[in-house]
Amino acid sequence: MQALRLARTTRVTPLRVRALTTAAPSVASGSSSSTSASVIPLSNVEAQWEKMSSEEQLAVHQQLEAIQKKDWKELSIDEKKAAYYVAFGPHGPRAPINPPGSGVKIAFGTFALIATSGLIYYGVRQLGGPPPKTMTREWQEASNERAKEQKINPISGISSEGYSGKGFVQSK
Amino acid sequence: MLSTAFRARPVVFRNTSAFVRNSSSAHGQETFESFTERYVEFFKSAQDLFEVQRGLNNCFAHDLVPAPAVCEAALRAARRVDDYATAVRIFEGIKEKVENQKQYQAYLEELKPVREELGIETKDELYTS
Missing domain, CATH: 1.20.5 (Single alpha-helices involved in coiled-coils or other helix-helix interfaces)
Structure with a gap:
């Protein structure tokens, strides 16, 4: 039973197709799975569904179909949950893209x-x-003095009248 | 089945003059009441699970919440085709379509007799009890 369950990882395909395609290699196990149909407990279908073989899933499906023909008020909560899970539970195409x-x-x-x-x-x-030696305030202020001495950029720059910019000073 | 297909179409081919453009305004507008009536009829005549689910897909695809009458007809159709999961799913559909929790509660209240008659739990009830 357990070995059968672990024997193959299942992919969710339409049941009818699956029943047809998987019939060929396991003629012997077909009869055994039909006997095991009543063995599969519906209370635990949600935990086992992904691990079930396609024959077992088919068996559960048929079992549930038969159960749902009864009066719904007589169904146990486990049977209702199983029916809901098999039809609309988060497996196959409804599996969440990101796990919780x-x-x-x-x-x-x-x-x-x-x-x-x-x-x-x-x-x-x-x-x-370390940063270069010119990147100090002293050096840059000395550069400013030198620039004024040389009258660099007298129209709009550092040597112009009323210049209020910082000149070469950029270090703090 | 066939009659519903015909009813969905714009009914009239009007005798319009050559200068009037026949654009989208010529399409028939279905009222909420006729929509309800159409789907109640549909669910009453739906005979297998595929038809019921197809009808549910269609009537929940519009920009409206199906009337309680439609939901009741759908629940009874689910009972007729013996599919409990679809009945539970109808309530999930309603929950998706309504604007707020209050409206959902109103639907639950409205459909309570049917739910008790058929023994349908909602998904919340299934997973909290």
């Missing part, structure tokens, strides 16, 4: 990537040399 919990996973992965890139950025910065 994947939102948290994706958020965690995104933050991990951002953190890693930050680490790489600072790591590479650590490997680099």
